Amino acid sequence: AQTVTQSQPEMSVQEAETVTLSCTYDTSESDYYLFWYKQPPSRQMILVIRQEAYKQQNATENRFSVNFQKAAKSFSLKISDSQLGDAAMYFCAYSGNTPLVFGKGTRLSVIA
Amino acid sequence: GAVVSQHPSRVICKSGTSVKIECRSLDFQATTMFWYRQFPKQSLMLMATSNEGSKATYEQGVEKDKFLINHASLTLSTLTVTSAHPEDSSFYICSARGGGDQPQHFGDGTRLSIL
Numbered sequence: 001a002q003t004v005t006q007s008q009p010e011m012s013v014q015e016a017e018t019v020t021l022s023c024t025y026d027t028s029e030s031d032y033y034l035f036w037y038k039q040p041p042s043r044q045m046i047l048v049i050r051q052e053a054y055k056q057q058n059a060t061e062n063r064f065s066v067n068f069q070k071a072a073k074s075f076s077l078k079i080s081d082s083q084l085g086d087a088a089m090y091f092c093a094y095s096g097n098t099p100l101v102f103g104k105g106t107r108l109s110v111i112a
Numbered sequence: 113g114a115v116v117s118q119h120p121s122r123v124i125c126k127s128g129t130s131v132k133i134e135c136r137s138l139d140f141q142a143t144t145m146f147w148y149r150q151f152p153k154q155s156l157m158l159m160a161t162s163n164e165g166s167k168a169t170y171e172q173g174v175e176k177d178k179f180l181i182n183h184a185s186l187t188l189s190t191l192t193v194t195s196a197h198p199e200d201s202s203f204y205i206c207s208a209r210g211g212g213d214q215p216q217h218f219g220d221g222t223r224l225s226i227l
Contacts, residue, residue: 035215043150043203045218052213091155099146100207100216102155 002027004094006103013082014111020067021077021106023092032096034068034075039089039105048090051075084110114140116208118219126227127198133191133222135206142208145189146216147181150203159204162189196226 003026013019025034036048051059051068058066063083067076079086087110092103115138123131135145144163148156160176162168162183170176178200180192189208193200205221 033213033215043205043221043223045156045205045207045221047215047217050215095216099144099158099161100156101158104155 002029002032002094002096002098002101004092004101004103006092006106008106009104010107010109012109012111013079013086015082015084017082018078018080019082019108021079021090021092021108023075023077023103025073025075025092025094027073027094027096029096032094034066035093035095035100036064036066036075036077037091037093037102038086039091041088045091049077079108082110084112086110114208114210114214114217116142116206116217116219118206118222120222121220122223122225124225124227125196128195129226131193131196131224133193133204133206133224135189135191135208135219137187137208137210137217140208140210140214140217141186142189143186143211144209145183146207146209147179147189147191148205148207150205150221152203156205159191193224196224198226200224201226 032053034051038046063080089105093100117136147159159174160168160170168181183189206219207216209216
């Protein structure tokens with residue numbers, strides 16, 4: 001079975017600084033997708049960024065980018081120029097031939 | 113973009129009541145829908161997967177007679193919590209996916225409180 005591990009239960013970052021959230025996963029599949037979701041206090045699940053495993057180029061969405069290391073099964077999220085609105089729970093997720101499997105999440109605090 | 117509507121957003125009811133939660137894909141056909149449960153400060157745990165017109169597939173440990181799932185059309189799935197008890201209190205989130213490699217889109221969730 002696929003597993004997703006987020007080893008940082010909590011992180012904090014100063015406003016306007018950069019922070020990296022870690023994620024590793026385990027799978028025997030060769031074709032899959034990886035995601036980062038943001039869950040603010042409203043508890044909506046907001047898709048931040050998506051990476052196809054067959055693409056070597058790291059995905060980027062404005063201030064959000066990933067460092068995808070397929071061989072190491074690592075998928076970290078970098079948030080640049082952090083804003084107060086970035087404060088939330090962040091979940092790393094995997095999807096292959098299965099529904100989304102989520103990590104336990106990292107709670108990000110942004111300090112003004 | 114793809115929109116998933118989940119209703120109601122909040123339910124408070126007495127123990128023994130059955131509660132129905134609806135999940136609708138508003139602008140796409142959802143061939144597959146998923147139901148997740150989230151306890152406070154925890155991650156989302158998949159309860160079941162449903163494909164339109166067929167029986168839902170439940171994850172290990174999820175009681176299918178307790179959590180009834182119906183996926184009668186390509187735009188609607190319902191989760192009914194039968195004879196709910198306080199331990200069923202939780203946050204329930206649905207998700208829908210179209211065909212191919214489309215990502216899962218989430219509803220806004222339902223906070224269920226059983227007194």
